[in-house]
Amino acid sequence: xxxxxxxxxxxxxxxxxxxxxxxxxxxxxxxxxxxxxxxxxxxxxxxxxxxxxxxxxxxxxxxxxxxxxxxxxxxxxxxxxxxxxxxxxxxxxxxxxxxxxxxxxxxxxxxxxxxxxxxxxxxxxxxxxxxxxxxxxxxxxxxxxxxxxxxxxxxxxxxxxxxxxxxxxxxxxxxxxxxxxxxxxxxxxxxxxxxxxxxxxxxxxxxxxxxxxxxxxxxxxxxxxxxxxxxxxxxxxxxxxxxxxxxxxxxxxxxxxxxxxxxxxxxxxxxxxxxxxxxxxx
Numbered sequence: 296x297x298x299x300x301x302x303x304x305x306x307x308x309x310x311x312x313x314x315x316x317x318x319x320x321x322x323x324x325x326x327x328x329x330x331x332x333x334x335x336x337x338x339x340x341x342x343x344x345x346x347x348x349x350x351x352x353x354x355x356x357x358x359x360x361x362x363x364x365x366x367x368x369x370x371x372x373x374x375x376x377x378x379x380x381x382x383x384x385x386x387x388x389x390x391x392x393x394x395x396x397x398x399x400x401x402x403x404x405x406x407x408x409x410x411x412x413x414x415x416x417x418x419x420x421x422x423x424x425x426x427x428x429x430x431x432x433x434x435x436x437x438x439x440x441x442x443x444x445x446x447x448x449x450x451x452x453x454x455x456x457x458x459x460x461x462x463x464x465x466x467x468x469x470x471x472x473x474x475x476x477x478x479x480x481x482x483x484x485x486x487x488x489x490x491x492x493x494x495x496x497x498x499x500x501x502x503x504x505x506x507x508x509x510x511x512x513x514x515x516x517x518x519x520x521x522x523x524x525x526x527x528x529x530x531x532x533x534x535x536x537x538x539x540x541x542x543x544x545x546x547x548x549x550x551x552x553x554x555x556x557x558x559x560x561x562x563x564x565x566x567x568x569x570x571x572x573x574x575x576x577x
Contacts, residue, residue: 299366300325302354313346314353321366329367329409333359364509367409368526396536399527403537404544406525410509411545419504419520420552423448426476430501431457432464432492433480433542440480440506440542447550450568451561461488468492471501478504482524482538484512493517506545 303318310318320340321328328336333347336359340346347359356362423429429448433441438459445457458464471477477496481489484507493503493514505518510526522545527537554561 298369299354299356299362300369306354310350310353311346313342314350316340316342317346317350318354325366326370329363329370329406331363363409367406368510399537400540403525403527403540406527407541407544410523410525412521412523415521415523416548416552419522420549420556422476422502422504422520423453423549424553424556425474426453426502427474428471428476429453429455430464430467430471430475430477430496431455431480432477432489434459434486434488436539437480437482437486437489437506437542439539440546441478443543444478444480444546444550447546448553450565451550451553451557452564461492464492465495468495468499468501471496471499473500473502475501476504477501478506479514479518480506480542481512481514482508482542484508484514486514490514490517506542 300322303322307315307318317336317340320336324339327339331339333344336347337344351357351359351362354362356365429444431441431444431448433439441457445455449455456464456467475496477493479489479493484490484505490513493505494517497503497517497519502520503518504520504522505512505514506522506524507514507518508526509515509521509523515521515523524538524541524545527541
């Protein structure tokens with residue numbers, strides 16, 4: 296199938312005058328589109344909001360939201376080739392690689408706004424805020440985000456678990472209930488251990504919050520709350536570099552949101568722990 300931008304270019308002559316204006320603006324400014332609303336795009340292109348919807352349907356896409364997600368995915372494949380093995384075919388200066396990594400990670404974080412649903416994020420914060428216990432689980436590169444979540448929410452006073460031993464975690468799931476939350480982290484959403492653990496937790500009544508891609512992800516379909524990460528890497532890659540940055544950013548946002556709602560209730564304990572750290576320094 297042709298890329299979205301190629302499809303627009305090929306079909307410009309078949310579009311209405313308003314849709315053509317839209318198409319030209321998208322072709323000239325593709326990287327701006329994923330962060331726009333229908334109102335933003337219609338204003339910039341000099342058309343109406345209803346023309347945005349008609350434009351999407353004219354190029355074979357049902358909604359503007361889907362159009363933005365697909366375009367963001369397409370742009371990501373162009374920008375994030377640093378993490379596939381084609382990267383090795385071109386020798387670069389060391390500092391140039393540092394700049395590339397900085398750009399890739401920054402772009403990945405910015406792309407989260409195109410994939411993450413505000414209502415789902417707010418539901419996740421509310422559920423965690425009132426949770427009795429938290430379980431974080433991820434495999435491979437996603438294990439980093441799971442461990443980070445464990446550290447952060449333990450500091451907030453939550454009884455939390457993050458363990459790489461799948462069978463150890465399985466043994467703890469029967470002790471969960473409807474007030475407990477499992478944060479399941481998987482870039483593809485297809486990792487068998489993550490899926491099995493999530494299904495078992497749901498069977499016991501716990502809520503599963505998924506941090507995963509929307510694209511063909513079983514975990515996304517099955518989770519109770521879905522925090523969708525953008526597609527920023529190919530499956531066959533050197534390492535989970537930008538993907539890990541998106542996962543860590545969502546964990547940070549959850550942590551700070553819950554901390555903000557708890558407010559003064561945890562501040563004294565933070566100071567108490569900090570003072571003890573200072574006292575024990577050598």
